[in-house]
Amino acid sequence: MSLPAEGEPFTLRQGLRRYPFSEEIPSRTSENEAHMQKKNEWWPGAIIYQIYPRSFYDSNGDGVGDLPGVTAKLDYVASLGVDAIWLSPFFLSPMRDFGYDVADHCAVDPVFGTLQDFDRLSARAHALGLKVMTDLVCGHTSDQHPWFRDSRAGRQQERADWYVWADAKPDGTPPCNWLSVFGGSAWSWEPRRRQYYLHHFLASQPSLNLRHPEVIEALLEIARFWLDRGVDGFRLDAIDFLLHDEALRDNPPRALPGGLPPAKPFGLQQHLYDMMQEEPHALIERLRSLADARPGTLLLGEVSSQDGAYRRIERYTGRSGLHLAYTLRPMRSGDAGEALGAALGEIAGVGKGEGVCWAFSNHDVERAASRWAAAGEAAAPNSAGVRLLMALLLSLRGALCVYQGEELGLGEAMLAAEHLRDPFGIAYFPEFRGRDGSRTPIPWDGDAVHGGFTEGEPWLPVPSAHRAAGVARQEADPRSPLRAWRRLVAWRNTHPALVRGDLTLLDLPAPLVGFTRSADDERLLLIFNPSGRAVRVDVASLPEITPLGDHGFAALVDGAAAVLPPYGALIASVDLGALETAPKRAAG
Ligand code: BGC
Ligand code: MG
16 A cells, blocks of 8 residues: 555545444443443553654664564563553654654555554564554544545535635635644645645644544544454544634734743744633544443543643543543653652642553653753663653553653664754754654664664664663663663562552652552652752651662661662652651752
8 A cells, every 4th residue: 555646546445344333322331331341441550662663673674663673572572561562653654744644544554564564563462461552643634645635625525624624814814823833834725725724733734623523433433443453542642632713713922931932933822722622522532432332442642731731631531531641741841850740739739640641751752861861862771860760650650651762761862953854853953853863763782783773774873872772782781771670660560559559749849759659558658859969858757667678779768867869769668647747848
């Protein structure tokens, strides 16, 4: 399957199986059914390993990672102690946004392999006890998608209203002032229709009209297609952008402190109307009914970093919404203590945080090892900073995503301008270098050319610091981040409070972040110092602390005070009854 050239005739995909509508009509679930559904929920406390297939492992020497490459490395993934994999898009695409511009949701792009390759991947993952999640990109398609080719051809077309079309203002300018995240107006002109279409990202990623029942049906069919192939859940892209104000009102400006405006003009608006609408999402409700009809199906959403992210997670998740969502919000900050303290505070203010999934790194942000642990391009063996981030991620409440290479302590690759491939980065270079720095290939064997990722020319270079942090070398080094990751996962598994317990935030001064986790008879106190300087903590108000020694962090407890070394942690079991009041503020 490949993309027809512009202007060539195309056919709309036919023959996807239709299900009786009743399958997903939200019925009043009986207690028994609810119990069955709960029993099949594999995600509370789950560790989800995110694979960016383009950069994981290239099996055929074309320089681009592929599905057989993923399959070849699944034993390694299973050895990380994770519960599931989430595969970023591998669907037919012109790759303007590297797969997030889908031209056929039910076909594998030839660069990644075939549907049979996917089936083999899925079978092997399941045999290893791993759940398989794929991306489900619902907000937009590629402009090469047959739906859009039909829609843009004229106002009388079958799919005329499947996208968001609007007339120009009388002076010919776009219908309103909305901006694309990736730069420029969010509207592009289509001469055949004499109309503008909406796109929140690239002009080649037209937004779908998710108020149109047929569009929702079509997306549900795609979800069924992958569920029939054995997929255990979906990561839903850019939830905040699924709906917009129908009246297309202008966004008001955002008051910013004086000085230079931000490098990205998107930051100059209050996004009241182009995104984050309050009304219920029909698509999400329908997807949830579909998931409920197939117990064990996870819906994990992605929420933007705009203010109120955790309140939105609370709103999008729950009984008829998504099961879980993560937000890019903490990942936009350069300070782990500040970012996570603020996140936990915000969660405590809006609910129990049951729908929160954690992620420190992914294909859209600078890698956490550089951002939060000063690791440069790659952590040295025994890097305290990277180990601390791992322990912290594994200690938070809820499910978590770990991004390929995070277990190796990989930092952000510093790529030269001529190597950039991400259109977002190219548009804003050099003020913002885009996302290529977190998308470089995984170094499997530092001694091989291109880190053993490919026999050909890799689509993005493998930095030499990453080669030194290659998997083969880390496997052999007991002090490596990889070996630390495995020990920490094993440590987490022996503490039910860490996997499923409640979390209570402690009021600690910067740079510390701390909380208690409790489940059944187990109560743990965890205080992390994600900074490069030692910090004293007053522990006088915490009687009965027994520091735990099975995680590899040492804190010096001396009577009323504990000293946390740079990137150190105090992890102890504690009598929570005595913890009514948060510990007193520490002297810095
Ligand atoms: C994806 C990005 C993508 C954007 C547009 C995000 O949620 O993670 O990689 O560029 O959506 O699809
Ligand atoms: Mg390949």
